[in-house]
Amino acid sequence: MTEAALTEAALTRGEAALSGLRGRALDLAVGLALLFMPFWMGAIGGYTELASRIVVMGLAAMSLNFLLGFTGILSFGHAAYFGLGAYGAAMAIKYLDAGTIPAMALGMLVATLAAMVIGALIVRRRGVYFAMVTIAFGQVFYFLAFRWNSVTGGDDGLTGWHRLPIDFGFARLDIFGSDKAFYYFALAIFAVCIGAMAMLLASPFGRTLIAIRENERRARFLGVPIEFHIWLSFVISCLFVSVAGALYALLNNFTDPRALRFDLSGNLVIMAVLGGMRSFWGPLIGAAIFVALQDYVSSHTENWMSVIGLVFVLVVRFFPRGVLGMLRSGAKA
């Protein structure tokens, strides 16, 4: 009875994210666009690396949205786990001569452990206080990366290494030499991660998260262990964001403390909001717009920061439901 009630509550809010023909059509459109991005990217003034960047940031934003849009918890410090994933992978390659997949696994492990510990500490807070605490913890990791010079390279970042071609035994994927190869590698990882996220969201666990977002008190009265669910959602969200971070390090052949700073956290949140927090693909759309916009604008004016700031302000004031949110309500009306 509980589960049905929760699902009912979630669906009545218009959570048609993953069901229905329109949902399927959107999935197909996005899938095709992603599959062929390196090819159509060039035509509109982009380049393959930009496409890879969009995929990486899209994954990060969608991971954040697992917590933000679907569980309703505001984390403004996700860059910390993104960065931990990046540093974990980079250090594995630089110091342990690890292969690409083990390196990414290490990054994921480090970040997830951190998320488990910190999540436990902060899970009782909500709203503004939770946000502030995530910001502050994010800064702690920024500091660690910054000061622990000997290990992390400090402000200069971890350099002097690069991603290596992956040997599958029967085939060799040269993700270092070929930008396109790396893009498809990143896309594959992306697909696996968001597939997992989609499955989780469609499961009873996922439905519970949505119910918590909608009305935490009611969910508590229904007997749902709130703190545990929020903690788990936080950990899952950080896990996937760390994968994005590891990919980011591989993309750049470099990682530095900027990957941990609160501006990245803020950018991830705006990507989720810009695209539409309440929809599954929203953050990816938001990431695509934001990354492409930033790339384009910063090439044409040195006041690009104002433009980006303006985007934040405009989204909050006029598009709080994001691109997909607007499209959805537009179609309804």
Add this chain to the structure above:
Amino acid sequence: MPKSYSCAGIDRRRLMKSGLVLAAAQIASPFVIRARAADAVRIGLDNPLTGTYAANGKHELDGCQMALEGINAKGGILGRPVELVVEDSTSGDAGAAVQKARKLIEGDKVDFLLGNVNSALALAMAQVSNEKGILHIVPGGHTDAVTGSSCHWNVFRVCNTTQMEANAVASALVKEYGKKFYYITPDYAFGHTLEAGMVKAIAKLGGERVGGDLTPLGSVDFSSYLIKAQGMNPDVIIFLVQGDDMLNALKQAVQFGLQNKVHLAGAQQEMEPLEGLPPEARIGTWVLEWYWNQPGVPHVAEFVEATKKRTGRVPTARTWFGYVSTWTCAHAAAAAKSLKAVDMAKALQDYHLPPEIALGPNPAFYRAGQNQLLASLFVGDAQAKGSAPDDLFKVTKVVNGADIADTVEESGCKMTWPT
């Protein structure tokens, strides 16, 4: 049909439209001309235009643009017009710098890459330029590794290494002021190498390090370190902090009246922070990598006048770095008679720049096997007032870079060429 909401009486769509117009106006502000001539040679500049190093980046950009005009006036590179494509690397985000480097190389198909003020970003970009085989000139990134342990055949550097700066100023300090030195060092790789270099240079002359502090980058308050420093009774306090950190430290040191008890000095100094200091804080012995006031040296006055006309201010070392970097591209292509990076890099080995670009009393050349420009260093004292409102530095000695640089082996550079 979407409804139009009104908030507080303002029509949402109208406001949105005006917002978009505002944004478009921003983008349209004339900054870089991206009209592409089909057969142009392109130089890509990936440097900070925002953030902490924005001022330095801006001045390097000025130098690049002045050089560009000169190059095009003389017929361009290999008879083709030259364009400068500018990207903002930001002051610290290596991801952005690398992204822009790739954009310049793959998207804009530049023949040369220039940058970065931030040493760490310069190293990250060097990895990309080396991977892609593009000639890369670093105008103002100082960390030794660029032409040292991380040197590449395709990467050249105009500004000095930290060791050279340390060597230049060390003898002046030990001779004039004493043997006991206290260090205030920024706690990052550049700071550490700079301190190590200074300690080495000063030890060679008989000085000793009586103490020091590693200060976090972006420190707001230096009082604790200054209090400690003063307590150790050194002859000289060496400020290795740069940019805004140096500004803060010097301002506070002067407020404490420390300059009356101890001599204040450092290694690298630049016009940009000097101009940011109130006159009473413009003190200390430093080394500048290039200075505008060089009476008696040919061509310098014309360069200064041209810069003043174009930008409204005197050139700084950064302007000169940008100027030299861009002209180096032209000279490399002319000397190699080709735009192939390997040919140009080979042509630049031990290449001497002509005096109207060297703009200093000593010859300026790229040392073979290291790709490091060796030119002149200007040791002197910051001053509150000089012969002109911009004369903030009194040069006491011009050092020849070639005399004080470490050998190629000592630098740790082992250059390998592509087969």
Add this chain to the structure above:
Amino acid sequence: MTQVVLFNVFNGLIVGAFYALMALGLSLILNLSGVINFAHGGFLALGAYLAFTLIPYIGFWGALVVAPLLTAALGLVIERLLIRPLYGGDPLYGLLLTFGLAYIFEDMTRFIWGAQSLPFQLPAWLTTSLSNEFFFVTGYRVFMIVIVVAAVGGLFAVLNYTRLGMRIRAGTRDLDTVSTLGVNVRVLRSLNFGIGIYMAGLAGVLAAGLLGLSPTIGASLIMPSFVAIIVGGLGSLLGTLLGGLLIGVASGLAAVYFPSATEAVIYVMMGLVLLIRPRGLLGEEGRLH
């Protein structure tokens, strides 16, 4: 050694007072309006730059009075136009909006005043030490303490002895009831915001005397303010004041024993507080839960 320690503690109190000034403005806005003002650093920088521009016309003392007022005026405009519509909504939007504003502020200050650090000129008698023995006690640092004490004293006086202050304090506890009692809550929030921004502007003018004036000073000073609020406790202004002083002293002591950690130590303190007493030293349980 004890002398160095004492010096650093005293100095830490001075710097801590400055942090407290900034954090108090932020705390005021947070407590009443529930908005995390990420743009606080931007307002600080604006106060500093306005003072720099005004000094040639009205002197340092004139600028000290006028610049924070101008900054507060801009704050009121921004509150009215951009922030007011967000009240009562998801705190996410306030955070995002002020985040974007912070970007715009930094870029606009660079656009208007240039990227280069500007020489901020203080009156000569402020920039010298007051004694040879205690050389770090410069006129300026004493002046800073005086201003901070005056500002904090003024703030507490306003909050405790004026009707506006009483309404603000009541509103922090229970805004609905205050509104029901006929108080114009919108105006209250605006004025509260204005006061908070005034403090930021004032802190900016003070900062410019101590630090180099560049477009990035706002961004570098905002984090200690957050930590001060977390350490002191949300919802308590006294806590924020205490938090600011504590982190100032902690940094000073760290500089003596463990210099590389002078900045990290404030985050360690924050971590400890969150572990041992999550509501902060003087915070109230259940605030903004």
